[in-house]
Amino acid sequence: MINADEIAGIIKQRIATFESGTDEAEVGTVIEVGDNIARIYGLDNAQSSELVEFPNGVEGIVLNLEEDSVGVAIMGSDVEIKEGDTVRRTGRIASVPVGEAVLGRVLNPLGAPVDDKGPIETSQYRTIENRAPTVIERQSVKQPLQTGIRAIDALIPIGKGQRELIIGDRGTGKTAIAIDAIVNQKGKDVICIYVAIGQKNSTVAAVAQTLEKRGAMEYTTIVVVSAAEPAALKWIAPFAGCAMAEYFMYQGKDVLIIYDDLTRHAQAYREVSLLLRRPPGREAYPGDIFFLHSRLLERAAKLSDEKGGGSMTALPIVETQAGDVSAYIPTNVISITDGQIYLQTGLFFQGIRPAVDVGISVSRVGSAAQTKAMKAVAGQLKLDLAQYRELAAFSKLASDLDKQTQAQLNRGDKTTAILVQPQLDPQPMEDEVIVIFAATRGYLDAIPTERVQDWAHRFIGFVHEKHAGVTDAIRDSGALSDDVQKQLIAAIDEFNKAF
Amino acid sequence: MPNETLARRYATAAFQLAQEAGKIAGVQDDLHAFAAALNADSGVRRFFVSPVIDRTQKSEIVAQSFSAFEPIALHTLLLLIRKRRERLIDEIIQQYDLLAQAARGARSLAVISARAIPQAELDALVARLAKAYDTAFDVTAAVEPDLIGGVRITVGDMRADGTVAGRLDAIARLLTTNEHTPESTP
Numbered sequence: 001m002i003n004a005d006e007i008a009g010i011i012k013q014r015i016a017t018f019e020s021g022t023d024e025a026e027v028g029t030v031i032e033v034g035d036n037i038a039r040i041y042g043l044d045n046a047q048s049s050e051l052v053e054f055p056n057g058v059e060g061i062v063l064n065l066e067e068d069s070v071g072v073a074i075m076g077s078d079v080e081i082k083e084g085d086t087v088r089r090t091g092r093i094a095s096v097p098v099g100e101a102v103l104g105r106v107l108n109p110l111g112a113p114v115d116d117k118g119p120i121e122t123s124q125y126r127t128i129e130n131r132a133p134t135v136i137e138r139q140s141v142k143q144p145l146q147t148g149i150r151a152i153d154a155l156i157p158i159g160k161g162q163r164e165l166i167i168g169d170r171g172t173g174k175t176a177i178a179i180d181a182i183v184n185q186k187g188k189d190v191i192c193i194y195v196a197i198g199q200k201n202s203t204v205a206a207v208a209q210t211l212e213k214r215g216a217m218e219y220t221t222i223v224v225v226s227a228a229e230p231a232a233l234k235w236i237a238p239f240a241g242c243a244m245a246e247y248f249m250y251q252g253k254d255v256l257i258i259y260d261d262l263t264r265h266a267q268a269y270r271e272v273s274l275l276l277r278r279p280p281g282r283e284a285y286p287g288d289i290f291f292l293h294s295r296l297l298e299r300a301a302k303l304s305d306e307k308g309g310g311s312m313t314a315l316p317i318v319e320t321q322a323g324d325v326s327a328y329i330p331t332n333v334i335s336i337t338d339g340q341i342y343l344q345t346g347l348f349f350q351g352i353r354p355a356v357d358v359g360i361s362v363s364r365v366g367s368a369a370q371t372k373a374m375k376a377v378a379g380q381l382k383l384d385l386a387q388y389r390e391l392a393a394f395s396k397l398a399s400d401l402d403k404q405t406q407a408q409l410n411r412g413d414k415t416t417a418i419l420v421q422p423q424l425d426p427q428p429m430e431d432e433v434i435v436i437f438a439a440t441r442g443y444l445d446a447i448p449t450e451r452v453q454d455w456a457h458r459f460i461g462f463v464h465e466k467h468a469g470v471t472d473a474i475r476d477s478g479a480l481s482d483d484v485q486k487q488l489i490a491a492i493d494e495f496n497k498a499f
Numbered sequence: 500m501p502n503e504t505l506a507r508r509y510a511t512a513a514f515q516l517a518q519e520a521g522k523i524a525g526v527q528d529d530l531h532a533f534a535a536a537l538n539a540d541s542g543v544r545r546f547f548v549s550p551v552i553d554r555t556q557k558s559e560i561v562a563q564s565f566s567a568f569e570p571i572a573l574h575t576l577l578l579l580i581r582k583r584r585e586r587l588i589d590e591i592i593q594q595y596d597l598l599a600q601a602a603r604g605a606r607s608l609a610v611i612s613a614r615a616i617p618q619a620e621l622d623a624l625v626a627r628l629a630k631a632y633d634t635a636f637d638v639t640a641a642v643e644p645d646l647i648g649g650v651r652i653t654v655g656d657m658r659a660d661g662t663v664a665g666r667l668d669a670i671a672r673l674l675t676t677n678e679h680t681p682e683s684t685p
Contacts, residue, residue: 018670022659022665023665023668023669024657024658025657025658027657028656042656057672067504086658
């Protein structure tokens, strides 16, 4: 904390350098205010999305430019704003602080800290709405972004610069996947931004605490706007988080940004739009709801080497109602993103957690970014699971089936069990590879399904202890050479004898 | 406001007729006289805006009472009654004033000061502003002791604040906010 003398000194200096000229400003008058929306008469020259200032210091964003008035969304409390108040143009566009100073902090969408760690010490600001990188400025996704979750890294791989939607009903573990992905970036030089839109403050506090406990806060920024705050703030929150992420991306760094969730974001924007009397469309969303999300997600990119080669990976989250992915917002965001991770309630309650439905989840660009070692084992895994799904319907009649079918079902049970993973237990790529290798090569066929988890856990410990060379080789080369495979098989045999 | 848009339609129509007839000021005076009559007695206003009173009856009474008006002004009032738009009258007069002002090539200028400014000083001020803006002004002067000292001038949307209160506000803003210039798009 700075002491009182220093504060007095700063104030003294500011007053001394204060230029006392006439203050010229363009002003308008509030003619109507309510629901965090104000209609202003005058301000004929105001521009769209410009900030205006109300007498008590509250700011608003100009959204509607009409014949006689402008519509402004107030970003703060509207209780002190009265009809007849003077509103002044600021000539600025909303911007947020960016840079190293925001890491480890919990901020609101205007960039003001909401934790108790003092002010944000940075001189760098960035406008919240920016142009997305152009075609020339990009390159294709080519490096993997490990989430540490076996089911995702093997089957729905995510590359740096990709946009992968996490979609599912409430309570299917969407946020859990996002948090796992953040925790797994520890020591990998990836900066994480978690944008919580319209969530309970208690939930966000729990997330912050988890990240703190795991040592993940040092490379993470949380942008939070709670359910109780004005819709305009919820609407700008992802754009504010995106601006912070962009700063790092243009510095040549890798960034992971999570928008949790865009359903609430769309609802907030719908609220603002309807209050501004913009015409409603499907499900009462305004006509530009697609553009709202596409321009946000388009800013995620893998930059070309000339631009520094940085990347922004976006994991937007969308909540569905009763598994209905054909609702308006889910279809919109599915079509914008490069794939989706679909979580299902049914799987969740069967104990398959993360409840990823590998049948309909896809990653449209991520496989190009998968490591060779993972690719080598993932192919067989996909095949096993696809065959298993086809036969699963018969599994109840297992005793009447022929040997081969029974074997396939058994293999399917084991591979499905191997994809179950406890929360907050992200694993390095090499550990994922050896476990999946064992399952797809049939070394787990003789292990009872309920013991598979235990097996995997102990096997990883065993390899690290006795055959560290195997995992080291996979990690360092990123491939699964014949030599390493032989060593791995030997290790599995040795372990299985004792298990 | 939709009302404003509506009112402007009526005001523009009345104004254009008055302009063709060369009676802009006459019609304006009549409209203001009518507004004054409404404001003088709340009973009259209630009678005029009430949707309950029969339209033919209302028209007759208005036509009789204001028979001395310019026909354009009177017909505007009668049309409002027929179209059930009586409530727009104040807005229409306001818009008419703006149109008349624009036709004269004048702009409105508000001079607010902490103490009353002597007429000669005010005239000098207006003359200098008129030269700077190259236009004539309809001046409204007001006194607001809260400003402590100096004058605040408003021309359209532009407000030039040379008051002590304004400077104190500016200092307060300087001390409480973090002015910054955001980085532009790369």
